[in-house]
């Protein structure tokens with residue numbers, strides 16, 4: 017039967033040789049195996065004078081591989097041309113190249129690699145010798161001390177060179193493993209090879225899949241196992257003088273490793289790092305013969321999927337009876353390691369892009385293995401396979417083929433349709449743990465004689481993001497520098513910031529040192545550090561600190577920082593919050609054109625916003641006190657002032673605040689006309705707190721019994737009027753039931769507890785007694801008190817009060833910590849202007865430390881309040897009725913910038929704490945921060 021491939025038997029050789037010559041010119045002869053053949057070919061003397069063809073004169077070296085090879089190619093049955101392969105002394109003649117050649121070239125192109133005639137000639141003729149040379153003993157390498165297959169003493173037998181060449185020639189059969197129908201039949205008759213099922217039908221004329229096998233250059237470079245036409249070549253002695261080929265020769269033929277990844281590519285399951293489960297399972301599977309038809313290896317890049325697939329493939333075909341498979345010494349292992357196995361194919365998924373190739377693949381899988389137990393197809397990047405390919409492969413699994421195994425490899429399992437996934441036995445390859453990477457890198461350094469700093473290795477491991485290949489590649493690059501591998505070098509190579517620099521920046525940002533934060537951030541980003549990378553590095557650093565992975569090799573300053581933050585709970589909270597800000601900033605960064613600004617803005621939020629969070633946490637922890645402090649007197653016994661967290665004895669305003677409230681109440685009650693009411697209020701009621709905004713004061717008055725409370729409710733207006741007279745502004749009175757009245761609260765010595773949450777940030781505990789000085793109560797309505805809302809506010813509006821507290825002590829300029837405690841959750845405000853920008857009330861905040869009035873004016877609107885800190889700092893708050901949104905805006909004259917803090921302040925109602933969730937304004941304020949620099 018005619019075999020079309022034979023029409024072109026001589027063409028591919030020419031092409032291959034030309035190709036090899038080209039390759040030779042591109043590749044380093046000392047490192048790339050292909051060039052070894054090319055070197056030989058370079059010495060070839062092409063004689064084109066022959067009318068019938070080309071005479072190829074090979075030098076002695078080149079001629080070696082012909083020894084023992086066949087001398088005649090089989091007849092070309094179609095054309096009648098005789099393609100001879102003469103070996104005469106050092107001259108090999110290839111005949112049969114005639115005038116029809118261009119035509120043949122054209123025809124033959126699609127399956128050029130199938131038809132390298134002379135090598136085919138060799139292999140075909142050598143086919144009968146395969147049995148002879150394929151035996152384990154003949155291929156057994158000389159490896160003293162090793163006991164192959166565990167079968168007694170190690171073989172000392174060396175393969176003689178001619179025999180080896182026979183073997184290699186036999187194994188070097190060029191072309192696809194998929195034979196044509198005719199070939200299959202031909203071979204089938206002598207029992208060397210049969211198709212188990214001719215799935216392609218009688219039309220199938222050769223698989224033509226060598227393109228599939230012949231993986232791209234990447235695979236050719238990296239993969240000695242690929243069944244590409246390049247690798248289908250005879251083995252050559254490098255110097256031409258050798259007469260014996262050892263195991264070493266074979267492995268070296270597979271190619272000198274070009275990088276550390278190749279050099280240290282795992283060869284057994286034991287070599288795999290961090291893949292215990294997968295390794296054990298696959299090893300067991302191959303040892304026990306429980307082999308699934310299709311596997312799927314998935315996971316991030318550089319985690320050993322392809323390596324494992326290869327090891328598994330080798331293990332499946334390993335002849336060893338031991339549990340340690342692949343043994344590395346049996347015939348199959350040697351074939352595999354030398355890249356000569358015909359039964360293990362590595363295919364790039366992108367190459368199976370046509371139905372013809374899919375068919376060819378499936379047809380090929382249906383063939384019985386050449387010499388092994390299984391035909392293994394490793395399909396890399398399987399997520400690019402088309403549905404057609406998947407269906408064909410999966411369908412073929414239904415056929416009774418017991419010998420084909422697919423190992424699908426992908427780093428993007430999401431892209432593989434679920435229906436296909438369920439057919440596969442899946443193995444996940446997780447990111448390699450840093451500790452494992454470090455261990456591996458250290459071992460490589462030792463083996464390669466590289467000097468290294470341990471911290472540098474740790475840094476590399478950290479930067480490799482769980483990819484061992486990335487780590488090895490980085491190490492490779494650093495090793496080229498010929499210096500010791502140091503942290504600085506690693507940072508330079510990666511364009512990253514050192515941990516000391518990062519910590520300095522973090523410290524500045526957390527301590528709200530705006531000027532220096534901006535300066536440092538600029539400095540780092542201008543030194544070619546990508547803003548995104550800076551954010552990512554900062555986030556990683558914080559995570560390291562939070563997870564207790566304190567860095568070694570840091571400067572004293574950095575250690576000091578870690579001592580302050582990593583060991584203190586508050587420090588950890590700050591860091592957590594900073595991390596949150598960074599993660600939000602990262603989202604913006606990806607879409608922003610002005611990334612540096614975003615980074616700076618994020619950094620500037622560390623101090624303020626994080627403080628809000630801290631305070632909010634503090635507040636929540638003592639929420640009962642803050643919300644109902646006038647009810648509960650449990651905290652009276654506490655030695656800590658809840659206003660400033662200082663010892664009560666050090667609280668400077670405590671006593672006078674206490675007296676102020678007592679006297680306000682006393683004088684207000686004194687203004688009542690009715691003596692009985694006067695007595696009732698003086699005896700049964702007490703003023704627990706006053707919250708004063710610009711035009712409204714909210715006074716809370718407590719009574720110890722429900723009956724008393726209901727009685728008081730009847731005279732609420734009277735109480736209100738009295739207080740209005742006393743305070744000089746509208747007063748909203750809130751009557752509360754308290755568990756018990758302070759002991760002899762009407763006496764000077766009574767213990768009365770209330771808290772005054774003022775804009776100064778003082779939650780005043782006025783439980784002290786015995787003070788006689790009475791300040792002018794009107795001072796209470798001045799800052800530090802807060803003014804809420806417009807005078808024209810509706811009654812609903814007047815129900816609202818805002819308390820802003822800072823734990824900052826007066827003497828302490830920074831940091832500011834604000835808490836928003838909001839007793840309302842609705843407001844008829846329009847905090848945002850229509851264009852989505854922040855409202856007119858804060859349009860052009862022109863903050864001057866001394867111009868509180870102006871600030872107030874700027875911030876003031878139906879829905880904004882402003883207040884002044886005792887030390888002249890200002891805080892603006894705008895609220896909206898939407899979703900309890902609240903916008904917090906702060907300015908601190910000790911900073912050069914003003915900045916917004918959005919999401920972390922806590923809006924709390926009496927019943928519940930509501931987290932402020934809106935971030936819009938905060939972002940905008942932050943975004944426009946530079947405008948407000950003064």
Ligand SMILES: Nc1ncnc2c1ncn2[C@@H]1O[C@H](COP(=O)(O)OP(=O)(O)OP(=O)(O)O)[C@@H](O)[C@H]1O
Nearest residue numbers: 277280281288289317318319320321322323484485
């Ligand atoms: N688990 C591992 N154990 C040992 N070496 C590993 C491991 N993972 C990766 N390597 C190293 O990385 C190199 C590349 O690994 P491999 O090609 O198997 O990764 P991969 O997961 O298939 O990557 P990709 O998805 O990018 O193809 C190996 O040569 C080896 O040096």
Ligand SMILES: [Zn+2]
Nearest residue numbers: 334343346349
């Ligand atoms: Zn083996």
